[in-house]
Amino acid sequence: MKPEIAIIGAGCTQFGELFTKSYNDLIAEASLEAIKEAGIKIPQIDGAWLSTAFPDVGVYKGRSGLDLAETLGLYGIPITRVSNYCASGADAVRNAMNALLSGDVNVALVVGVEKQRDRSPQQSIVKMMVETGHPYYQKGFTAAGTFAVFANRYVKEFGLTREDLACVSEKNHKNAVLNPKAFYKKEIKREDILRSPMVAYPLTLLDCCPTTDGAAALILVRNEDSEIFKNEKPVYIRGVGLSVESGWDQPFFDSEFDFITFKGAKKAAEIAYAKAEISNPLSELSLAEVHDCFSISEIVLYSDLGLCKKGDEARMLRDGLTQRGGKLPVNISGGLLSCGHPVGATGVRQIYEITRHLQGKAGERQVSGAHTGLAQVFGGPGSVSSVTIISSKK
């Protein structure tokens, strides 16, 4: 059954090193853009969700929904913080949808925000992983390393090359040139990607997304209510799936984990496709925003999202099927590799991006004739994933 939810407002801040803006400033900026587009007043919102994954990386903001209430003066309504690693933003949207569908809430605000650059890299999420993780389990991994193990398995099983990995980064950086909100709006040549410093072999610095500040917001209502509001071009969420397929430790301590599949993404896509009645995603989708936290992730996702057979990903990439003007442009925004990855905001930003394309308001980067888009995020070592299908039609 389709979820029957409409997006009537969307907002997104500039992504980048936003030294002059605070966590609360970012919430305000993204929320106001969405609220303005929806044509509502703040007090009309009767339920809100705040997605921040790592409060400790910023300035201890985002531990609960209180920070959203305080910023907008939004009191007397339920506000919940959602934390589900990098899938937090998409999960906040899913929770808001369910509250709307239950009738508990009529106008929902979802804000995803993360302020990663208020701290030096020496105090970053990578340091957190090294220092505050379990004393023995996986000790020595950075985030990049937990994806490099996928890449090395792909090299072994399918002959993936470092060139192929660089292709992803090259494509997404090229796309970002046309996205004014991206962190890096610069074309980067393949040889420069290959030459950049090694982070976790075989992933170089430019195979990794940057830590970033940013926020995105959405106003959601039930389809039946969407005409009440002023937005001329609402878009519709036709399917959403979220699935947890492993814990944080399981892949590294369970010999059945194959390191070539993000099972969560596969399952989430199956659920979302079924709800949205999509049987051939490659031809039915107009664009996709996927979780390219590292170049290898986008490659593995092509097959997990049903766009090709396992092992055919590199060929799909080399044939240009996923580039601008290809059969299914993937990460036309520049993806996480160029926009950056403010963890709690990313899932919401992807939906914002798809929304603008479906509305025909994506400016220079507009995918022409876009009617249906897919947004996908995952968290942990591919452990939890969400897929959202959005359409210009109800």
Next chain:
Amino acid sequence: MSPACGIASSISYFTVYSPSLVLSGEEINRAFGTNILNNKSQRRVANFDEDALTMAWNAASGCLEQTKTVPDHIFLCSNTLPSWPCGAYLLSSLGLSLSTPVTVISGSWNCAFDTLSLAFHTAAAGKNVLLVATEALSKYALSNPEIAFADSSCAILITPDMAGNRHMFKPAGNFYSADTFEPLICNSDGSTKIFDDIRFTTSKVSQGISELLGKIDKPQIFGFSAFDDKISSAVRRLPQLAKSRFIDDPIHTIGFAGCVQPFLVLSMTQMKHGDIIHLCSLGGGARITALSTEFEKFAALPTGQKAALINGFEHFRNIRTFMDKSEPMRSTFTSEIIQSRDQQFLLNLNGIQCKNCNKIYTIPQSICPSCHEQSEFIQKPLERRGTIFTFAHEYYVPTPNPPVTMLVVDLDGGGRLTVQAADCSPDETAIGNKVKFVLRRYHSGNNLPNYFWKAVLL
């Protein structure tokens, strides 16, 4: 002295562990601006994640693996053990019962002989005894280029000998002399002091040993360990030793590893049936002990432990001080509670197996994630070997030897562990390679170290 009058206990097996890193005399000379060392001399030194305890594990596990013996008592002999409960860590990591008595003996380079004596007596009382001598001395090489400080360990399995009289201990051959004083002082901060007049010391030592030799049979084979060549040469010139065969002290090839040194000397010799060897070492006094053998030889020097030359003294300094000086290593999360809950399990390398579906888990589970049956697990000792399933080379994880290689290892016999690789370079790592686990020190937090497994390539 015939073997018949010895105590009925004998050496059953003998292993030596020598770390793979090699510090050359050339590098030491360059660093200190001297040419005091022979350019051909070299020292085996522990990696940054090794200490006296992990090396003790190396030697002991080798000995127990080969002999398939469960020791009744462990004598742990060392002057450089970390201050935390080493006995419990050692027993857990060897997969032994925590009720096994562990006696720690220290106090002098000569404590090896005290320990040997105790071990033989205990074995004569019917016990299987594991003697482990271990020393991590190379940190003293940071301040003193003259002494060949090195890191090493050995393990000797001594068992009651009802029939064989293989390696006999001769209690009558154990002499002690307090006539010589300890000419070398090692301070806990890593600094050293040698009494200035080394010639005076040398003559005192030779005089003391000469007196000791007057009280025993003329040695057929004589092994002497000291921290300094000059003293060794003086002892060699003693008239009582004129007809003895000398065992080379591996001071120039392995270095000087304190209380382990007499055993390193012992490991150098090829022995024939009935040989009697007199081992002498210098510490707070000089000590001589005699052993006779019916074996052709003791365990040879460690084989198969590849050597890796350290590239420069500065790198050696980083390796030696990394664990103490590196900020990330000291501030890393450590919990005594988690340690007590998980380490016994993890150091024992005991997995669990679901009684219902037979699936093997390497980390604790309360409910079988596979069949969802509750609490029906049996303990499953895990194989300490496996195959690399995948890997990553981490260039931004703190280490003096970047990168840190992370290995996802599928264990022989089932189960998976993810650990760091040890003592290998990135180009040696490939999917499908065989590895075995070794005990290493991870970071410390709140002055509490975390000992866990790393994998070395087979």
